[in-house]
Amino acid sequence: MIEKLQEIIIHYTADKDIQIKEDMVLLTDLGLNSLELIEMVCEVEEAFEVEIPDKVISSLKTIKDLMDYLSAHE
Numbered sequence: 001m002i003e004k005l006q007e008i009i010i011h012y013t014a015d016k017d018i019q020i021k022e023d024m025v026l027l028t029d030l031g032l033n034s035l036e037l038i039e040m041v042c043e044v045e046e047a048f049e050v051e052i053p054d055k056v057i058s059s060l061k062t063i064k065d066l067m068d069y070l071s072a073h074e
Contacts, residue, residue, distance in 0.1 A: 001067055002020060005066070005067070006018075008044055009030060014031060018030070021063065022063050024062060025061055027061075044070070048074070050070060
């Protein structure tokens with residue numbers, strides 16, 4: 001799962017060699033702004049065939065939070 005997320009996340013970061021870790025904070029560690037986060041989540045939804053409601057997006061702080069949500073909704 002983390003490999004697939006890395007492929008998606010790399011499109012939205014300035015550092016194309018970034019190694020994704022579970023404890024990384026989406027906005028600060030990845031350098032995403034709120035629009036990029038929404039766009040990334042849309043791509044994650046499509047890739048994992050899951051819907052992430054808007055109210056849930058704000059609770060997703062780290063890569064682990066995102067992975068936990070995806071695991072719970074597979």
